[in-house]
Amino acid sequence: MKNILPELRAKHGWTQVELATRLKVSRQTVIAIETQRYDPSLPLAFDIADLFKLPLESIFLRDSERKR
Amino acid sequence: MNAVAERKQLFALWLRQFGGWAAVYLIAYFAAMWSASNLAPQPLRTVLIVSPVAPGAAMIWNAVRSYRASDEFIRLKILEAVAVTAVFTAFWTLAYAFLELLGLPHLSVGFVHTFGWPVFIWKMVRLMRMQV
Numbered sequence: 404m405k406n407i408l409p410e411l412r413a414k415h416g417w418t419q420v421e422l423a424t425r426l427k428v429s430r431q432t433v434i435a436i437e438t439q440r441y442d443p444s445l446p447l448a449f450d451i452a453d454l455f456k457l458p459l460e461s462i463f464l465r466d467s468e469r470k471r
Numbered sequence: 472m473n474a475v476a477e478r479k480q481l482f483a484l485w486l487r488q489f490g491g492w493a494a495v496y497l498i499a500y501f502a503a504m505w506s507a508s509n510l511a512p513q514p515l516r517t518v519l520i521v522s523p524v525a526p527g528a529a530m531i532w533n534a535v536r537s538y539r540a541s542d543e544f545i546r547l548k549i550l551e552a553v554a555v556t557a558v559f560t561a562f563w564t565l566a567y568a569f570l571e572l573l574g575l576p577h578l579s580v581g582f583v584h585t586f587g588w589p590v591f592i593w594k595m596v597r598l599m600r601m602q603v
Binding site: 429 | 542544547548599601
């Protein structure tokens with residue numbers, strides 16, 4: 404699943420460690436989400452949306468190539 | 472936080488959670504090995520031989536606590552590491568059981584740890600060193 408987390412983080416001027424601290428997760432988790440190696444659970448995705456005050460669907464984008 | 476500072480922090484965390492018990496385990500392990508071959512059967516020998524079990528159990532309990540304290544991605548990676556370790560250990564112990572029939576030395580079941588833990592630790596170190 405694609406996401407715009409790196410862009411949002413850069414916009415706020417946060418490092419990966421700072422974002423991880425705000426979300427109460429590890430730096431590795433932030434890296435894995437940003438590089439699309441890991442899709443977060445719904446609770447964590449909502450935490451991310453709350454942190455950036457944006458709707459979930461504007462941060463996480465459905466992979467258009469994925470077959471439904 | 473840069474990579475060196477993070478590595479130092481991780482090492483300090485490891486020392487707090489496992490270092491003390493690992494040191495106690497090593498001392499108990501050598502005491503057990505020594506008493507097994509140097510002491511006559513007596514209660515002290517029995518106590519010394521089983522003494523590594525307590526610090527070993529403490530380390531396992533700390534690993535469980537660390538797992539519970541981890542976030543969802545780290546938990547997933549720990550489970551993956553456990554699965555890979557289990558497959559590797561299962562294959563190696565099965566293969567060695569037949570290699571023993573071909574004349575290789577008979578090993579204690581305790582050697583399973585020697586084969587298994589390095590795989591798990593390798594996976595965990597790779598996770599800790601994960602970069603963009």
